[in-house]
Amino acid sequence: MRGRLLFVLPLIFFYLSITIYPFLYMIYISFFEYNLAAGGVLKFLGVENYVKVFYDPVARGSIFFTSFITVMGIIVETLLGLLLALLVIGVKGERVMRLCFLIPMTIPMAVSGMIWRMLFNTTFGPINYFLSLFGISRISWTGDPFFAPLTILIVDIWQGTPFVFLILYAGLKSIPPVYIEAAMVDGADEWKLTRYIRLPMLRDLIMVVVLLKSIDLLKLFDSVYMITGGGPGTTTYTFSYLIYQVGFITGINLGYASSLSVILLIVIMLLTTTLIRILNVRRLLGR
C-alpha cells in the first residue's frame, strides 16, 4: 500500500534525533574529559573513563549496592506478590482488596519518597514510635550504614510489590477454570491446586516479572534521592545516582558520567533483548 512507510517515518525520525544521535554523541564524549562549567573543553583521555570504573571505590560501592537492591528486591517482591495474588484470589471482597493493594503502584515516586521520609523520621516518625512500643529505642534509619540500605529496600517493596501482584493475579485469573475443576474432581486440595496447577502455569509469567523488575531496579534513582540522598556517605549510591552525582553535582564530569551511562545502557539493552525474546513479539505481527 502506498504511504505505509510515510506513516512510520515521523516516529523513526523522532527516535533518531532524541535517542540514537544523543547515544552516539555520548559514546563519543565518554572518551574525553568534559566539564561544562569549566568552559566545555574536550580533553582526550582514551579509555581512561572506562578503566576508572574498576578502581573508583565509589563506583564499585554503587555497583555493589545496586546488585544488592536488585537481587533482594526481586526475591522479596516476587515472593510477596505471588503470595498476595494466591491469597486474594477467591476471597470475599476480592475487588476492594485488589484495589487497596494496587494503590502504592499508582503513586508518583516523588510523593511516596516524601511519605516515607516522614515515616522514617528519627525523632517524630511513626515507625520509630511503633518500634518503641516493643521497647526498641530510636533508630536513625537514613543515617545508619546498616539501616539506610534496608530503608531503600522497604520503600521499594512497598512501591514495587503491587505491580508484581497485579501481573500474577491477572495471570491466575486467566487459568481456564476447567483445569481447576478437573483437579478438584480428582480430589486435589488447595495446596495441591497451587503446587501442581497454578504455579506451573505461572512459570513463564514469573520469568517476565523477574526480568521487568530487574530492569526497573537497576535504574533505581528516585527513592534514593528522596530518602537517603545516597547516604550515609556513599552507602546507598545506586548506579543511576552515581551518574547523577558525577555528572551534575560533585564532579560535573560529563565524560566520566557518559562512560558510566554507556555501561548501564549496555546492561539494560541485554536484559531487554532477553525479555523481548521470551515475550515472543512475533505473535503480535500475526505469525
Added chain:
Amino acid sequence: MKIAPTRIIRYIVLILPFLMFFLFPVYWMVITAIKTSDKWFTWPPTFIPWPFTLDSFLGSGEVYRTASLREVVPFLINSIGISLMTSVLTITLATFTAYSISRFKTGGMRFLSWILSMRMLPPIAVGVPIYVIFYHFGILNTWLALILVYTVFTSSFGVWVLVSFFNDIPRELDEAAYIDGCTLFQAFTKIVLPISLPGIVAVFIISFTLSWGEFLLALLLTYDKAAQTIPVFIGRYITGFQIAWGPIAATGLVAMLPVTILTFIALRYLISGLTLGAVRG
C-alpha cells in the same frame, strides 16, 4: 463448611499485616495534610487528626509562614501543560506507526522490537547526552525539553497498546474503504480512528500519568518554576531543612490524586502495556 478455618486464616494474614503495610503510608499522608500545625511534630505521633483543618491546602492560619499550595501553582501548571502536550504528541506519533505495523507489518520484527526497547532505556543514560545537546540548543528549563524526552518513553508504550488494539479491528473495514477509493490516510482517519477511540483515550491517559510522575529527567533538565514539575518541587522541598509536614503532605495529595484515579481508569490497558502484552487485562 470444612474450609472455613483456612479462610479465616487467609483473612487475618491478608488484612492485618499486608493491608496495614500498603495503606498506612497513604493514611499518614492524608492525616498529615489535614492536621493542625501543632500536631505535625508530636511524640507520640498524632494518628487521629481531630480537629482537622484545611490550612495546609489554603495557606491560611498558622501555616502561612511556612508554605502553602499557592506556591505550588506554577509547578502544577507546568505539570499539567507538559503532561497534556506529551500525550498529544505521543498519540500523533504512535497511532500512525501502530496502524502501519498492524496492517502491513512495516519494518517487521526488528522495527517493533526496537520501538519496544525504547521504553526500557535508563532515564539517566538518556539524560546525560540530552542535557549537553539541549544546553547547546538553549532549550534547557523549557516545557519543550521535557515534552521531547518524555515522548520517547510514552510513544513506545503507545505503539504497543495500539498495535494490539488495531489488530482486533477487522481488516475488512478498511479494505472496504480502499475499494471505495479511499487513500490510506483517508481510510485510517475516517474509518479506523473513530472506532479506536477507547484505545486512544487509554494511551492518552497512560502517557499523561507517566509524564506526570517522572522525576529524574525533570530534575536534570529544568531548574526553576519556568518549567519544573510537581515531583521536582516535592523532591527539592523534602530534602531541605526545617520541613513543614502539613503543606508538603497536602502537595503530595494533590500530586497523587489525579494520576491515581486515571491509572485505575486505564488499568486494563496499562497491564497489557506494562507486561508488553504477556498478560491481557
